[in-house]
Amino acid sequence: MQAATSWDLKFRSTNLTASTARSTNAMSKRVNFLCGYRSKRFSFRNGVSVSRTDWQSSCAILASKVASVEDPGGLADKIAVVNGHKNSSVDLSLVHVETTNGKLSQVQPLTITDLSPAPLHGSNLRVAYQGVPGAYSEAAAGKAYPNCEAIPCDQFDVAFQAVELWIADRAVLPVENSLGGSIHRNYDLLLRHRLHIVGEVQIPVHHCLLALPGVRTDCVSRVISHPQALAQTERSLDNLTPRAAREAFHDTAAAAEYIAANNLHDTAAVASARAAELYNLQILADGIQDDTGNVTRFLMLAREPIIPRTDRPFKTSIVFAAQEHKGTSVLFKVLSAFAFRNISLTKIESRPHHNRPLRVVGDGSFGTAKNFEYMFYVDFEASMAETRAQNALSEVQEYTSFLRVLGSYPMDMTPWSMSPTEDA
Numbered sequence: 261m262q263a264a265t266s267w268d269l270k271f272r273s274t275n276l277t278a279s280t281a282r283s284t285n286a287m288s289k290r291v292n293f294l295c296g297y298r299s300k301r302f303s304f305r306n307g308v309s310v311s312r313t314d315w316q317s318s319c320a321i322l323a324s325k326v327a328s329v330e331d332p333g334g335l336a337d338k339i340a341v342v343n344g345h346k347n348s349s350v351d352l353s354l355v356h357v358e359t360t361n362g363k364l365s366q367v368q369p370l371t372i373t374d375l376s377p378a379p380l381h382g383s384n385l386r387v388a389y390q391g392v393p394g395a396y397s398e399a400a401a402g403k404a405y406p407n408c409e410a411i412p413c414d415q416f417d418v419a420f421q422a423v424e425l426w427i428a429d430r431a432v433l434p435v436e437n438s439l440g441g442s443i444h445r446n447y448d449l450l451l452r453h454r455l456h457i458v459g460e461v462q463i464p465v466h467h468c469l470l471a472l473p474g475v476r477t478d479c480v481s482r483v484i485s486h487p488q489a490l491a492q493t494e495r496s497l498d499n500l501t502p503r504a505a506r507e508a509f510h511d512t513a514a515a516a517e518y519i520a521a522n523n524l525h526d527t528a529a530v531a532s533a534r535a536a537e538l539y540n541l542q543i544l545a546d547g548i549q550d551d552t553g554n555v556t557r558f559l560m561l562a563r564e565p566i567i568p569r570t571d572r573p574f575k576t577s578i579v580f581a582a583q584e585h586k587g588t589s590v591l592f593k594v595l596s597a598f599a600f601r602n603i604s605l606t607k608i609e610s611r612p613h614h615n616r617p618l619r620v621v622g623d624g625s626f627g628t629a630k631n632f633e634y635m636f637y638v639d640f641e642a643s644m645a646e647t648r649a650q651n652a653l654s655e656v657q658e659y660t661s662f663l664r665v666l667g668s669y670p671m672d673m674t675p676w677s678m679s680p681t682e683d684a
């Protein structure tokens with residue numbers, strides 16, 4: 261192996277799981293984590309910590325530390341193509357390369373940098389995302405916070421908790437896709453947790469069909485991926501693998517990793533080109549999303565809100581519940597509060613009202629009807645620093661029993677490019 265080059269990459273991988281983010285005291289967790297790590301009393305499977313009772317209340321974390329990676333065959337060039345997009349603005353220094361010459365590297369001991377407190381600013385921001393390296397959410401974290409330390413989490417909920425417990429500074433989570441629609445789980449979690457939306461990023465999602473080297477497409481009997489990714493490639497898969505069963509997986513990159521780790525010759529994954537690189541899979545088909553306009557919108561979440569401004573386009577996200585017995589006219593009134601002030605809405609989503617899911621109506625003469633109650637999520641194009649937005653919300657408050665501003669944040673105005681071909 262050559263001596264370290266300028267392409268030696270210093271990567272860290274901290275993988276949060278549900279059990280590791282369960283405690284309420286961030287500081288004690290951090291300490292427990294460090295002790296747990298040092299004592300090496302827990303074991304690992306596929307680079308993921310296996311929970312132990314004496315470790316369950318501690319904060320985290322598997323850390324696979326510094327991996328020195330030489331640059332065989334132009335790694336720099338290879339990872340400049342992320343998600344199939346050559347000119348991607350995604351900064352790759354966040355990437356968790358755990359492999360050295362294709363093999364998983366050994367877990368390394370902690371160094372002094374592990375003991376430094378969470379930075380609030382700058383490039384060392386710790387950003388939690390759901391998935392494993394190679395997931396689109398990781399690319400979103402890199403676009404949102406170049407040079408950040410991306411922290412993989414096994415569930416959305418864990419990413420929220422990681423920020424609440426000061427293990428991470430930000431979470432970056434998908435909320436909707438232009439083809440697949442809303443990721444409802446994250447809407448519900450936004451309400452359950454007290455984090456603030458501080459930004460949004462949109463990522464063009466360029467899917468590939470991946471399999472072990474040598475596997476032919478007609479030998480694939482099962483395709484695994486994140487349900488959203490399967491939905492976004494439905495028609496392509498009908499053509500490419502018409503007889504293959506489709507199975508949901510936690511995230512796209514985890515599906516790729518699973519095939520590689522289990523040497524599955526009959527299974528393919530829908531995932532990114534970067535996942536193919538990371539897990540040594542071949543690309544059977546490239547650009548298999550059913551429409552080139554396949555974009556996922558991610559939200560950045562923090563413990564504190566940002567101060568809204570008026571010098572650039574801002575978006576504000578709110579959630580509200582209608583006053584009881586006011587019926588559907590409430591929604592009309594709320595929407596008109598924005599319309600009369602020329603505030604455009606970019607999104608409206610309804611979710612079950614978990615505290616009050618049903619409303620019984622009718623006086624009994626014809627029986628009673630059970631109407632469902634909803635929480636409405638609305639995104640509108642204005643900053644909370646604008647008087648028109650403040651006035652609109654004070655009007656909305658009159659019609660609602662519950663109103664929360666989830667965040668007022670800069671809109672992602674990245675110039676549009678749909679595919680790698682168009683980038684070139």
Ligand SMILES: O=C(O)C(=O)C[C@]1(C(=O)O)C=C[C@@H](O)C=C1
Pocket residue numbers: 390391394395396397398434437443465486488489510511512513556
């Ligand atoms: O599985 C991944 O790679 C993810 O980042 C998750 C996710 C999603 O939740 O929608 C993100 C973007 C794509 O739309 C497909 C999947």
